[in-house]
Amino acid sequence: MHLTSIKLSNFRNIGELEMHPNPALNLIVGPNAAGKTSVLEAIFYGCTARSFRGASDDVLLRQGADVCRIELVGMIGDSNTTIEIAWGSAHKRQIKVDGVKMTRVADLFDYFHAVSFIPEDTELVFGSPSVRRKMLDLYLSQADRNYLSELLEYNRIIAQRNALLKEFTIDEENASPLEMLEVWDGQLAAFGAKIIAKRLAMITTIAERIAQYYRAVESGESLLRWSYESSAGDNAEGRETFLNKLLQSRRRDFYFGSTSVGPHRDDLLIVLNDRPTRDYASQGEAKSATLAIKFAIFDYLSDRLHEPPLLLLDELSSDLDYTRLAALTKLLPRLGQVFLTTTKPAELLQGASI
Numbered sequence: 001m002h003l004t005s006i007k008l009s010n011f012r013n014i015g016e017l018e019m020h021p022n023p024a025l026n027l028i029v030g031p032n033a034a035g036k037t038s039v040l041e042a043i044f045y046g047c048t049a050r051s052f053r054g055a056s057d058d059v060l061l062r063q064g065a066d067v068c069r070i071e072l073v074g075m076i077g078d079s080n081t082t083i084e085i086a087w088g089s090a091h092k093r094q095i096k097v098d099g100v101k102m103t104r105v106a107d108l109f110d111y112f113h114a115v116s117f118i119p120e121d122t123e124l125v126f127g128s129p130s131v132r133r134k135m136l137d138l139y140l141s142q143a144d145r146n147y148l149s150e151l152l153e154y155n156r157i158i159a160q161r162n163a164l165l166k167e168f169t170i171d172e173e174n175a176s177p178l179e180m181l182e183v184w185d186g187q188l189a190a191f192g193a194k195i196i197a198k199r200l201a202m203i204t205t206i207a208e209r210i211a212q213y214y215r216a217v218e219s220g221e222s223l224l225r226w227s228y229e230s231s232a233g234d235n236a237e238g239r240e241t242f243l244n245k246l247l248q249s250r251r252r253d254f255y256f257g258s259t260s261v262g263p264h265r266d267d268l269l270i271v272l273n274d275r276p277t278r279d280y281a282s283q284g285e286a287k288s289a290t291l292a293i294k295f296a297i298f299d300y301l302s303d304r305l306h307e308p309p310l311l312l313l314d315e316l317s318s319d320l321d322y323t324r325l326a327a328l329t330k331l332l333p334r335l336g337q338v339f340l341t342t343t344k345p346a347e348l349l350q351g352a353s354i
């Protein structure tokens with residue numbers, strides 16, 4: 001897939017912008033605060049209806065402007081597709097595909113796909129488990145047609161279950177909340193086990209690639225590994241195991257008024273040379289690990305979608321980074337359309353050929 005036209009209005013500091021990108025490599029060059037990251041962010045938003053900086057729609061709307069608009073036109077397989085997204089201070093967000101209004105945001109994930117890398121992504125290594133869960137969910141939603149709907153359904157059941165846990169206490173005399181809880185638990189286990197199974201499948205599939213990409217980036221013998229840590233214990237991808245775990249934690253859940261096990265509490269363990277990166281990694285190691293992970297995900301999406309997604313790389317701002325980037329891209333079986341921002345194009349051109 002690739003974009004043939006990008007039109008933006010009132011997105012961040014960008015008033016009006018029209019670009020006709022190259023199907024291969026595109027460099028976005030400019031001084032600090034020119035709006036380079038914002039261009040990548042707008043492309044990513046056109047693919048996923050969210051900001052890779054976690055910014056809300058209000059923040060993305062240009063200060064003082066009424067309506068913000070993103071239009072992406074491009075080829076997905078053989079078909080020419082147009083995505084338009086617009087919202088404003090007094091207008092609800094509207095998404096259109098080829099001129100037709102979209103009612104479910106999840107359906108946007110059927111069109112353009114993108115993998116992004118921004119310097120803040122090292123939060124993946126140092127941040128809380130929710131950062132890692134969000135990353136998994138975002139890319140699985142792009143890779144798997146049903147994942148996002150299953151996740152939304154799971155979150156809806158969790159909210160209802162938690163409301164019940166808050167409202168009642170465990171009481172032998174009053175069996176009705178327990179009966180209701182059993183209904184929620186049955187559904188929760190069905191969706192939760194599916195989500196865990198899909199996360200596990202992705203993590204296992206690309207574990208070897210991550211190690212390989214990390215070695216390429218660091219040009220050494222270091223071993224980067226990652227694994228899934230489920231709050232519901234081992235084999236929680238099986239519905240029965242998950243259901244049992246819910247049963248075991250029921251007393252505690254009533255006490256705290258929230259559900260303590262399930263994919264909403266799980267984490268990814270990232271380990272470099274047998275040491276958890278969260279506690280031990282240097283900034284450089286964290287950056288290399290994040291790049292290796294993002295490239296492995298890029299590969300994974302290419303396989304799943306049968307064509308490479310867009311690759312958005314923000315400010316890899318040193319010679320070393322370009323050497324690393326070149327080492328990585330040489331390993332990629334396929335590369336599609338790439339957008340790369342930089343304040344220092346000369347360094348990039350000197351650094352390495354991509």
Ligand SMILES: Nc1ncnc2c1ncn2[C@@H]1O[C@H](COP(=O)(O)OP(=O)(O)OP(=O)(O)O)[C@@H](O)[C@H]1O
Pocket residue numbers: 011012013014030031032033034035036037038039058059060061062063315343
């Ligand atoms: N909603 C908004 N309205 C107006 N300006 C905004 C809005 N949000 C962000 N900005 C400004 O837009 C400018 C561009 O930000 P951006 O992060 O895209 O720059 P950049 O070119 O990537 O810079 P750097 O090289 O420093 O990373 C910044 O000055 C920022 O303060």
Ligand SMILES: [Mg+2]
Pocket residue numbers: 036037038314315
């Ligand atoms: Mg920037």
